[in-house]
Amino acid sequence: MSLRTDPRFKAAGKEIGRAVAALAVALLVTFVVVLLTSQDPIKAFGTLLTAPFSSMRTTGLWIDEVAKLTLTGLAFALVFQARQFSMGVQGQVYVGALFATFIALSPLGATLLALPLGILVAMLAGAAYGFIPGYAKARFGANEIVSSLMLNYLAIKVVNYLIRAHLAPTGTGQLMTEKFPAQSIFPALLPNTRFDLGIVIAVLSVAAVWFLLYRTRWGLKLRLVGHNARFAEYAGIPSSLTMISAMTAAGAIGGLLGAVYVHGRAFGRLAIDFDGNLAFEGILVAIVARDRPLVVPIVALFYGYLRQGAQLMAIRSDVPSEVISIVQAIIILLVASSFTIPGKAFWVRLFRFGPARTVEAAGK
Template identity: 65%
Template sequence: MSLTATAANSNSRWSLFRREALRGLAALVMALLVAFLVVLFTSKEPFEAMFQLLVAPLQKQRTIGLWIDDVAKLTVTGLAFSLVFQARQFSMGVQGQVYMGALAATYVAMSPLGTTWAAIPLCMVAATLAGAVYGFIPGYAKAKLGANEIVSSLMLNYIAIDIVNYLIRAQLSPPGKGLLMTDPFPKTAVFPALIANTRIDLGLIIAILCILGAWFALYRTSWGLKLRLVGHNPKFAEYSGIRSTFIMVSAMTVAGGLGGLLGSMFINGQAFGKLTVLFEGGLAFEGILIAIVARSRPLAVPVVALFYGYLRQGAALMGIRTDVPAEVIGVVQAVIILLVASSFTLPGKKLIARLTRPAGEPPVAGKAQETQP
């Protein structure tokens, strides 16, 4: 590749990044303005409420830990959905994979292996394998039986949640101590904290490794190239000799492995250290929003997760410290998703370009017409 082509490619990437960043920033500002209008009509102290929304997650070490912990988990679930979306599949099964992964990690942690030095890696491996198997099922069902992956994966979510909740109540919860959680795991089966007295633990490093692994798999391996070709043009991929069904099933299986690993991050992390009923609180499903806004790009997923996690924690703290219900964040999230995920452009862009164009310079359309034969 020539230096000119390399420079042009670099400029194109920078232009794309700048355009996406400006569009995302504009969408965020507009969404916060909408949030302020909502708060204005629902709070007696709207400025205090907005202050809590925007500043509260950074006020204490504990709240920063809550934010970073959310970011790590949102990143992994966003990556899981991104892999599936790259193949132009719409599996919604990450939530069920999280539960099955957590269940597998629980059995390891509560076994004699849970008291050994190998507890954490074995919990992670068991969770990843359980999630991968649970991700393989809807992929295989679509490839061999023609089942709709959206319906099958959603139903598998309900099955996984009910199985885990039943096993907690029937087998795993200690007698006489309620039916909502297991005994705490041994310390050897709990992720070590990276910063004392916070939820920032080994899960953050796992999330970073998942980002690098997903990026490498998608853009530096033949499997990733085939996956993106199948996503962009499945017919062309078939004509090229690529087995589309194998690629689709493998993408859903790998995504399932990430979902299962996320289950281990939940229950082996500092936040829990045990398995509880409905432990993930719907966070795993929010990876859909992360993947959509990030356009399924692995390196964009953590950036989106940083902002989304911050708003998520800010809204929760705003709901605790002020008279505004935390549900107001739903308005902010919806506006951000609608503006960033759609073909959003700044209003008045053409007018601004016309006003700032030097005198005597023809418009872009005119230039294009002059160059046509």
């Protein structure tokens, strides 16, 4: 079987085509908005498209966001694979970051155990926080969307309170902790940049989630429950237990992201509202990637580029960074709907593939 006739190759090509078309339409609409709002739209739009590559520093900022978007996208994708709609990743990020901070600010923070122990504790804390809405759904029938959103709110407020009241240096008015010891901060992969272990952790996480989903019995059970929970029950698969385990595993990834935040070179400490709502934007990454782990980093790469470009455009031009919200909304609407490329039949005939090729072959 050739790649052209392989169903998986066709499906992947179709999804990539949909994502690229959605991105092109979103950029076109964004250009129109910039054209109407900016006094120098060509410069502003050029900044959006090229600024992340303008220096090593901006490229490092982009890659740092790609790592974080990949992890939050993986967490949401894992939950969505089980056809659950838990929104609790942001709360898990805050809980994981808090527990990683406890390790970094303790005597262990100045030892070689600081990073591995901080990551481990953050993942365990995130997993425990992810377990709560899963158990509430399975045991009491609680709506996982509502419970996870409320847990987000609780985690953010508790962490912010602890920073203000206990963790920030007294008498300074700072809204962050002291800088972590050097042993509790990721080493730079490139000197004087934000290229650190975060991107390595993100890549390893993608491989781990893919392996768990497609090469283990647990992953098969999770996907079966996601496709048809009733059929899975008839097949002897406990759907409730599988659902809880999926939310717990996603929580561990969320906690890992919290550790990547506070141990990363961009922070090296815990600050109030440190995630800038990026952890919640993993929903967009997961939706565009159609919950496929190997596609998540690709989507994160492009979306992180647009996000960073929009922020730099806001600094270097008269267009506000909120323009990226337009891109987000349009991409979600197009990818999540039955969007198809206008004039698709024409392009099929032009490039002589798909149904047109079949008809031609049948006439020979």
